[in-house]
Amino acid sequence: MARVFNFSAGPATIAEDVLKKAQEELLDWNGTGMSVMEMSHRGKDYVSIAEKAEADLRELMNIPAGYKVLFLQGGATGQFAAIPMNILRGKKAADYVCTGSWSKKAIAEGKKYCDVNVVSQPEKFNTIPEVSEWNLSADAAYLHICSNETIEGVEFKELPECGEVPLVADMSSNILSRPIDVSKFGIIYAGTQKNIGPAGMAIAIVREDLIGDALPTTPSVLDYQKQADNDSMLNTPPTYTWYMAGLAFQNLKKIGGLEAIAEINDRKAAKLYDCIDASDFYANPVDPKYRSVMNVPFTLADDSLDAAFLDGAKKEGLVTLKGHRSIGGMRASIYNAMPEEGIDALIAFMKEFERTNG
Amino acid sequence: MARVFNFSAGPATIAEDVLKKAQEELLDWNGTGMSVMEMSHRGKDYVSIAEKAEADLRELMNIPAGYKVLFLQGGATGQFAAIPMNILRGKKAADYVCTGSWSKKAIAEGKKYCDVNVVSQPEKFNTIPEVSEWNLSADAAYLHICSNETIEGVEFKELPECGEVPLVADMSSNILSRPIDVSKFGIIYAGTQKNIGPAGMAIAIVREDLIGDALPTTPSVLDYQKQADNDSMLNTPPTYTWYMAGLAFQNLKKIGGLEAIAEINDRKAAKLYDCIDASDFYANPVDPKYRSVMNVPFTLADDSLDAAFLDGAKKEGLVTLKGHRSIGGMRASIYNAMPEEGIDALIAFMKEFERTNG
Numbered sequence: 278m279a280r281v282f283n284f285s286a287g288p289a290t291i292a293e294d295v296l297k298k299a300q301e302e303l304l305d306w307n308g309t310g311m312s313v314m315e316m317s318h319r320g321k322d323y324v325s326i327a328e329k330a331e332a333d334l335r336e337l338m339n340i341p342a343g344y345k346v347l348f349l350q351g352g353a354t355g356q357f358a359a360i361p362m363n364i365l366r367g368k369k370a371a372d373y374v375c376t377g378s379w380s381k382k383a384i385a386e387g388k389k390y391c392d393v394n395v396v397s398q399p400e401k402f403n404t405i406p407e408v409s410e411w412n413l414s415a416d417a418a419y420l421h422i423c424s425n426e427t428i429e430g431v432e433f434k435e436l437p438e439c440g441e442v443p444l445v446a447d448m449s450s451n452i453l454s455r456p457i458d459v460s461k462f463g464i465i466y467a468g469t470q471k472n473i474g475p476a477g478m479a480i481a482i483v484r485e486d487l488i489g490d491a492l493p494t495t496p497s498v499l500d501y502q503k504q505a506d507n508d509s510m511l512n513t514p515p516t517y518t519w520y521m522a523g524l525a526f527q528n529l530k531k532i533g534g535l536e537a538i539a540e541i542n543d544r545k546a547a548k549l550y551d552c553i554d555a556s557d558f559y560a561n562p563v564d565p566k567y568r569s570v571m572n573v574p575f576t577l578a579d580d581s582l583d584a585a586f587l588d589g590a591k592k593e594g595l596v597t598l599k600g601h602r603s604i605g606g607m608r609a610s611i612y613n614a615m616p617e618e619g620i621d622a623l624i625a626f627m628k629e630f631e632r633t634n635g
Numbered sequence: 636m637a638r639v640f641n642f643s644a645g646p647a648t649i650a651e652d653v654l655k656k657a658q659e660e661l662l663d664w665n666g667t668g669m670s671v672m673e674m675s676h677r678g679k680d681y682v683s684i685a686e687k688a689e690a691d692l693r694e695l696m697n698i699p700a701g702y703k704v705l706f707l708q709g710g711a712t713g714q715f716a717a718i719p720m721n722i723l724r725g726k727k728a729a730d731y732v733c734t735g736s737w738s739k740k741a742i743a744e745g746k747k748y749c750d751v752n753v754v755s756q757p758e759k760f761n762t763i764p765e766v767s768e769w770n771l772s773a774d775a776a777y778l779h780i781c782s783n784e785t786i787e788g789v790e791f792k793e794l795p796e797c798g799e800v801p802l803v804a805d806m807s808s809n810i811l812s813r814p815i816d817v818s819k820f821g822i823i824y825a826g827t828q829k830n831i832g833p834a835g836m837a838i839a840i841v842r843e844d845l846i847g848d849a850l851p852t853t854p855s856v857l858d859y860q861k862q863a864d865n866d867s868m869l870n871t872p873p874t875y876t877w878y879m880a881g882l883a884f885q886n887l888k889k890i891g892g893l894e895a896i897a898e899i900n901d902r903k904a905a906k907l908y909d910c911i912d913a914s915d916f917y918a919n920p921v922d923p924k925y926r927s928v929m930n931v932p933f934t935l936a937d938d939s940l941d942a943a944f945l946d947g948a949k950k951e952g953l954v955t956l957k958g959h960r961s962i963g964g965m966r967a968s969i970y971n972a973m974p975e976e977g978i979d980a981l982i983a984f985m986k987e988f989e990r991t992n993g
Contacts, residue, residue: 279668280662280663280668280669281667281668281669283668283669283673285673285674285675285678286675287675287871288672288673288674288675288676288871288874289673290669290673291670291672291673293662296661296662296670296672297662299661300658300661300662303654303657303658303661304638304651304654304655304658305638309639310637310638310639310641310952310954311638311639311641311648311954312649312654314646314649314654314832314833314834314879315641315643315646315647315648315649316643316646317643317644317645317646317955318646318834320643320955350708350709350710350713350835350873351708351709351713351854351856351857351870352708352856352870352871353870354855354856354869354870355708355709355854355856355870357854357855358854358855358856359854362852362854386854386855389851389852390852468870468871470871470874474672475672475873475874475875476672476676476871476872476873476874476875477708477835477836477871477872477873477874477875477876478835478873492852493747494720494747494748494850494852496709496713496715496716496717496720496744496854496857497712497715497716497744498709498710498712498713498716499709499854511712512709512710512711512712512713512826513645513646513710513826513828513834513835514834514835515708515833515834515835515836515873515876516646516828516833516834516835517833517834517835517875517876518835518873518875518876521672594668596668596669597675597678
């Protein structure tokens with residue numbers, strides 16, 4: 278059938294140009310007579326693919342010297358453990374801000390390795406408390422935030438200042454959605470399956486002074502020093518996912534980089550929130566100051582219509598709109614790769630559904 | 636260009652039928668209008684793909700009830716840590732047989748978590764000492780072997796008897812190459828990038844009584860209990876690699892399963908070893924009793940011809956034949972997906988090269 282508009286929160290839609298390129302060279306990359314999947318990761322062809330992906334990411338995010346970019350297995354959940362295992366540096370505790378479901382998971386995993394201070398948590402996961410109200414510790418090994426809560430649709434709009442304590446951010450669902458100042462962070466990490474490409478990899482951008490003091494029980498595959506020393510090839514990396522990420526980076530450069538995509542993302546999100554806000558039939562529960570540009574949860578005033586909404590949307594080629602099971606309702610994940618036409622089609626359907634069911 | 640015969644040790648060649656199927660459905664799986672890469676791992680389409688892959692693997696390997704099949708990130712190197720972290724069960728030590736480079740890596744990682752008894756190690760990595768000579772411990776948490784050493788080309792031909800101590804085998808490079816009796820093992824594990832499909836996943840077949848006693852510092856992504864409780868979807872799994880593995884399993888069933896592929900593999904290996912043994916120009920250093928059916932290292936009597944051999948082979952579409960840097964010479968990895976015509980072409984080239992250079 279025709280390509281659908283897929284609003285999945287992750288794994289998520291991938292730009293059609295990227296998929297077509299992957300399809301075209303699936304059996305023969307660049308005249309080598311083999312698929313990227315079949316290439317030795319130590320061979321010059323694959324190394325060129327890996328290096329270009331890193332160089333393009335560095336260019337897109339303007340990653341300064343003094344930061345390693347690691348391509349690792351285990352997803353962001355692997356990093357929930359890797360971070361304390363690697364960067365406690367003899368300290369006993371770390372600060373975490375709890376703004377939603379993914380913060381909670383990072384905190385639960387962090388507690389295996391250190392004392393976790395939850396420095397801030399709103400009563401409901403629909404806002405982010407002011408930084409001035411956070412209960413920061415001076416001796417924390419790091420301060421962890423989830424920059425965008427995929428499930429609740431809550432996003433940080435500015436960076437907390439945390440002095441000497443390294444700021445660590447799980448950016449799985451909003452990395453590359455807009456320019457950020459990498460130099461403000463100790464670590465930025467992200468699973469690839471939301472705003473980059475296929476599942477099966479995490480990218481960790483790590484300030485070099487934080488590398489080199491892993492706990493002795495850290496599995497080597499999660500040891501930043503060992504991976505950095507081996508250009509993320511301590512063992513065989515997820516070569517095809519890395520390649521697909523590289524295609525996404527090239528595509529993003531073609532669009533004009535992070536400034537250009539941020540403008541598109543802001544326009545897409547504004548349209549959808551405007552549609553929701555203009556109606557009493559739909560509602561979004563998030564404090565407008567912290568609404569996510571990537572994940573837009575919304576509810577129908579009458580939830581007995583949810584099934585009909587999802588069915589009707591599917592008939593229009595608008596799929597994976599069901600909200601997370603912990604929240605209910607709907608959720609439209611509108612990452613970089615979701616074309617603006619997808620938003621327009623969703624809005625048209627929402628208006629029509631309201632007209633016939635409101 | 637035309638597809639080459641790719642003798643890479645891993646990532647390795649993938650059956651052309653599998654790649655063509657993947658290419659065909661890259662933008663639209665089964666009329667869903669989306670790529671497998673874009674599917675939510677929790678949706679019914681992807682769950683059907685994942686479940687079919689597991690069912691096919693269980694059928695192919697005749698995996699008994701009482702074993703979990705886990706699809707994990709981190710490769711076999713991740714499992715080098717996961718195994719002691721999960722199955723020490725309060726014991727302090729484990730037995731390891733050291734038969735080559737991959738055994739050594741497993742041992743080095745194991746030492747982080749327990750006392751490692753190296754129960755057997757040959758003087759040179761070109762044979763496997765008789766089991767009767769192994770120095771087994773009665774109180775070991777497990778006995779670890781590498782069933783096929785990819786680099787040295789040494790393969791176990793029969794299973795050691797180790798009484799009550801669970802036998803754990805790294806089968807990364809010979810899983811699915813022939814029928815085995817899974818019930819003799821505590822754990823069988825394998826990185827997928829050699830005899831299964833793309834890199835980025837490990838499959839662990841774990842006897843259920845070994846699950847549930849992980850060290851408290853085990854990262855959740857490597858915790859067998861947590862992954863088993865969540866059908867390997869504690870976090871987003873490497874969905875596309877899992878799908879590609881499933882295509883390889885389907886292809887293997889079409890060939891006739893493990894008995895059929897074993898016959899083909901034996902024939903392929905015998906041809907190549909015969910060619911090497913029939914000549915004074917080529918040599919394989921491994922004790923004929925333990926020669927690998929999957930990885931065939933060989934040397935030229937005059938190693939100043941190595942570069943010319945590799946160049947000439949490449950011109951014939953025979954690539955990635957260079958031996959591992961630690962060994963030198965040549966290595967032909969001839970996994971399930973290497974067609975018999977690839978072996979025939981290699982042998983024809985070897986004979987011609989000898990004729991013109993011998």
